[in-house]
Amino acid sequence: MKTIKILGTGCPNCKRTTEVVQQAVEELSLPDVSIEKVEDIMKIMEYDIMSTPAVVIDERVVIKGRVPSKGEIMELLKV
């Protein structure tokens, strides 16, 4: 099972990132994925990032500081 976390304090870019991730997951129709939005700044800081939004897959930061494209997320999820 894969856990995807979206780290962000609720700015428009963070919301867009969440949408992109959801679309990517739907398109791949992965069965076993949980998507979690992390908005608590203290939790966010545990990942040692300095710019949001960020995407974390299985506790590994894969995107930070920008809104990824759908294709990018799909690539990252296939591995």
Add this chain to the structure above:
Amino acid sequence: MFDWIQQFADWLIYRQIGLERGRRLAEALNFFVYDSIKILLLLFVVIFFMGIVNSYFPIEKVRNFLSRNKLYGLEYFMASAFGVVTPFCSCSSVPLFIGFVRGGIPLGVTFAFLITSPLVNEVAIGLFLGLFGLKATAIYVISGVVLGMTAGIILSRFRLERYLTPWVKEVLANAQREEEKFTAENTPFFQRLPVIWREAAKILKGVVPYVIVGIAIGGLMHGYIPEGFFEKYMSKENLLAVPMATVLAVPMYSNASGILPVVQVLVSKGIPLGTAIAFMMAVVGLSFPEAMLLKKVMSLKLIGIFFGVVTLCIIVSGYLFNLIF
């Protein structure tokens, strides 16, 4: 260099749409078309080149650099200068602040970065080039860097650590010099380009509506407000104009892309450049949404000091600009 855009605008407005040269509507529309094309073009070029720089100097590298090097005061300048090339959205201000503090970077240096970064960014520079030309842009960038630096140095004198929220103090206590954790990416230049290009296009797409609306308002004012209209109220002789424009602007919030086209028209109608820039810097650099976010890491008193010092610095640079031009 931009003659061809003017020719295109003339062709479109006078020939294709058939409006009479010299009529208000025609002149306003012509100005709108010319300005929009020129500004969007310059914006894209600047955003793209800043993207290249940023691709080689991501924020982690900046932090590690500032954290490792004791630069005998030069670190304020470096932090402020990095603020120019490192884009950051105000929603990142808290993680950025914590990240810097955790890396053992002094608060004053962190502030220097936090002040310059929103003030002088790729979008503002692109717009400035398009609207005011090279000389004014250079002065704008330099004064932005000096402003961030000065405010950072002043703030460092206040012993601000007292005013941080408890959990930040804890982070501060555990701060350590950043080891070379950052794994350098060795992606060759030509493989970086498509990504940078896409990012630049995305940023441009995001600001286009603001710029267009800004230019439209500017165009209207350009066509309908008589020359020198504002001069009566905001001339250089009126010493209160700069502080008033600044203080008025602090509660307002917009990004550079929306406000600059309007500022240009104000300037062309007689408001001194320094006054206009002070107004713009206060609108862009200080905002209530940002203050709300910063409340998580700073006490209200510190936010007050922070805003106060930056406001003062903006007022000073407004006067300086008016002296130079």
